[in-house]
Amino acid sequence: xxxxxIEFIQTRALxxxxxxxxxxxxxxxxxxxxxxxxxxxxxxxxxxxxGYAIYITRHELTWRLRSLTSIVEGMLQGDFSLKARQELRxxxxxxLVESINTLSNELSSHKLANVExxxxxxxxxxxxxxxxxxxxxxxxxxxxxxxxxxxxNIQQPVLIKNLQQLNLSLPDSKSTKELxxxxxxxxxxxxxxQVDKFREFGSDQTLILLTDMNSVLRQEELKSWESLVRVxxxxxxxxxxxxxxxxxxxxxxxKSSEIATDTREDIVYSAEIIADRAxxxxxxxxxxxxLTIIKHPxxxxxxxxxxxxPILPLFAPQQILxxxxxxxxxxxxxxxxxxxxxxxxxxxxEAMQHPEAGNSLAAIVINSTEIKHYPNDILRIDxxxxxxxxxxxxxxxxxxxxxxxxxxxxxxxxSRQIIELHQGSLHIFNRESARGCCARIELPIIYEPE
Numbered sequence: 001x002x003x004x005x006i007e008f009i010q011t012r013a014l015x016x017x018x019x020x021x022x023x024x025x026x027x028x029x030x031x032x033x034x035x036x037x038x039x040x041x042x043x044x045x046x047x048x049x050x051g052y053a054i055y056i057t058r059h060e061l062t063w064r065l066r067s068l069t070s071i072v073e074g075m076l077q078g079d080f081s082l083k084a085r086q087e088l089r090x091x092x093x094x095x096l097v098e099s100i101n102t103l104s105n106e107l108s109s110h111k112l113a114n115v116e117x118x119x120x121x122x123x124x125x126x127x128x129x130x131x132x133x134x135x136x137x138x139x140x141x142x143x144x145x146x147x148x149x150x151x152x153n154i155q156q157p158v159l160i161k162n163l164q165q166l167n168l169s170l171p172d173s174k175s176t177k178e179l180x181x182x183x184x185x186x187x188x189x190x191x192x193x194q195v196d197k198f199r200e201f202g203s204d205q206t207l208i209l210l211t212d213m214n215s216v217l218r219q220e221e222l223k224s225w226e227s228l229v230r231v232x233x234x235x236x237x238x239x240x241x242x243x244x245x246x247x248x249x250x251x252x253x254x255k256s257s258e259i260a261t262d263t264r265e266d267i268v269y270s271a272e273i274i275a276d277r278a279x280x281x282x283x284x285x286x287x288x289x290x291l292t293i294i295k296h297p298x299x300x301x302x303x304x305x306x307x308x309x310p311i312l313p314l315f316a317p318q319q320i321l322x323x324x325x326x327x328x329x330x331x332x333x334x335x336x337x338x339x340x341x342x343x344x345x346x347x348x349x350e351a352m353q354h355p356e357a358g359n360s361l362a363a364i365v366i367n368s369t370e371i372k373h374y375p376n377d378i379l380r381i382d383x384x385x386x387x388x389x390x391x392x393x394x395x396x397x398x399x400x401x402x403x404x405x406x407x408x409x410x411x412x413x414x415s416r417q418i419i420e421l422h423q424g425s426l427h428i429f430n431r432e433s434a435r436g437c438c439a440r441i442e443l444p445i446i447y448e449p450e
Contacts, residue, residue, distance in 0.1 A: 022046050064093060068100060080108035131191075131210030136203060139163040151191060151210050152182065155373060163206075170195060170208070179213065190214050294414065297333030297421050299446075304368055304381075307334060311342055318349050324368035330379055331446045336418045340426075341366075343411040344383045344439045351387025351437065362386040376444040386436040390428065419443070 022043075029042060071082045083104060084097040125132050131148030135141045139162045149157045152166055160166065169180055170193075182189045190213040198205050305326035312320055348364050364385050371378040412428070419426040424443035431438055 022050075068093075068096065071100060071104065075104055075107060078111065080104050080111065129212075131208075131212075133163075133166075133208040133210070135163050135206045135208075137205075139206075142205075148208075148210055151189065151212050168193075294336075294417050294421065297336050297418070299331040299333055299422075301329040301331055302334050303327050303329045307332070307337055308341060308366060311338055311345070314342065315345055315349055318352075319363040320345070321363045321365045323365060326368065328368075328370075330443070332422065332443070333418075336421075340415040340418050340441070341383075343415045344441075347411065348383055348385035348387065348439070351389070352385055354388040370445065371442075376446060379441075379443045379445050381441040381443075383439040383441075384431065384436065385438075386434065389430045389435060390437050 025042065025046065029038070068084055071084055074080070074082045084100050086094075086097060125143065125145045128145070129147050131151045132143060132145045133141060133148050134143040141161060141163060144154075144157060144160065148154075152168065154160055154166075163170065168182065177192070177194045179190060179192050182191050192211040192213050194209040194211075196207045196209075198207055303326065304324075305322075308322060308326065345364065352362065352364070362385075364383065367382045367384065369380050369382075371380050412426075416426045419441055422443050424441060426439070426441055428437060428439045430436075
C-alpha cells in the first residue's frame with residue numbers, strides 16, 4: 001500500500017465527510033426551485049467553508065509537528081532549553097509531546113552531569129603532578145596538561161600542535177612502560193613514560209603519561225637520609241652524653257689529685273681532647289638533623305634587593321655585582337632564600353680561592369631575569385663565579401659528601417630542599433664560555449595578595 005503524507009490523508013477525510021452534506025444541500029435547493037444564482041452562491045460559500053476548514057486543520061497540525069521537529073533538532077544540537085507546549089489529554093499528540101519533553105529533561109540532566117564530570121576531570125588533569133598528553137592517530141595533540149608542559153620545558157604550549165614538536169622519543173609499541181632520558185636545557189630528566197591506546201568517537205587516540213622520576217627518587221632518597229640521620233643521631237647522642245659527662249668528671253678528679261704535674265697535665269690534656277671531640281660530634285649531629293626539620297615556606301612579597309643587599313657585607317671584601325631588576329617584589333620566604341644565597345655565595349667564594357681558580361680577584365655576578373613560561377613566568381637567579389669549576393657534578397647533592405676540609409656536605413642539599421619547597425629548582429653547572437660555574441635558581445613568579 002502506497003504511503004501518503006498525513007496532510008493528504010487529513011484533507012481527503014474532510015472532503016469525504018463534507019461531500020454527502022454538500023450533495024444533500026444542493027438537492028434541497030433544487031427541490032425548492034431556488035434561483036440558479038442562489039444555488040451558485042450557496043455552492044461557492046460551501047466550498048469556501050470546506051477549504052477554510054481544511055486550511056485551519058492542516059495549518060494547526062503542521063505548526064505543531066514543525067514545533068516538535070524544531071525541538072528535536074535543537075536536542076540533536078545539544079540545546080535542551082526548548083519545551084513543547086502541553087496538549088489536552090484528549091489530543092492524539094499529548095503522549096508524543098509528553099515523551100519529547102521527558103526525553104529533553106533526561107538528556108539535559110545527562111548533559112549537565114557530563115559537563116560537571118568533564119570539568120572535574122579537567123581540574124584533576126591540570127592539578128596532578130603527572131604529565132598527561134592525548135593525541136589522535138596523526139599525532140595531533142588534543143590535551144597537554146601543566147605538569148607535562150613543565151616536565152618537557154615547553155615555553156609556548158599554545159604553539160605545540162603535534163607530538164613531533166615535543167622532541168620526545170616515544171616507544172614503537174602501542175602500549176608500553178619505559179624509563180627514558182630527556183634533555184631540558186642544561187637539565188637531564190629521567191621520565192617514566194606510559195603509552196596506551198583508547199578510542200574516542202570511533203577514532204584511535206594515544207594516551208601518554210609522564211612521571212618525573214628525578215623528583216620521586218629525590219624524595220625517596222631524602223626520606224632515607226632523614227631516617228638514617230634520626231637513627232644515627234639517636235644512637236650517637238646516647239653514647240656521647242655519658243662520654244662528655246665522664247670526661248669532665250675525670251678532669252675535675254685529676255686536677256684535685258696528687259699525681260705528678262707532668263703526668264696530670266698529660267691526662268687532663270687527653271681528657272679535654274675527649275670532651276672536645278664529644279662536643280664537636282654533638283654539633284656535627286645537630287647540623288645534620290637540620291635536614292629533617294625544614295619548615296614549609298611562609299611567603300610574602302619582598303624585593304630581591306632587600307634579600308641580597310643585607311648579606312653582601314658578610315662576604316667583604318669580595319666584589320659582588322648585581323645585574324637585573326632588584327626592585328621587583330616576589331612571593332618568597334625571606335629567611336629561607338637568604339640562607340640559600342649565603343650557601344651559594346660561600347661556595348662561589350671558596351671556588352674563587354681555590355689554587356686552580358683563574359682569577360681570585362674577579363667579581364661574582366648575581367643576575368636576575370624573568371623568563372616567559374607556562375603556566376607561571378619564572379624568576380631566574382644566576383650566581384656566576386670564575387672559580388675552579390665542578391669536577392664531579394653527580395655528587396653535588398649527595399648529603400654528607402664534601403671535598404672541603406671543613407665542609408659538612410649539607411649546604412647544597414638544604415638549599416635545593418628550600419628551593420623545591422618554593423616549587424622551584426636549583427641547578428649547578430660549569431660555564432661553557434669561561435672558567436667557573438653557575439648556580440641557577442628558578443622560581444615560579446607568584447605574588448601574594450596585599
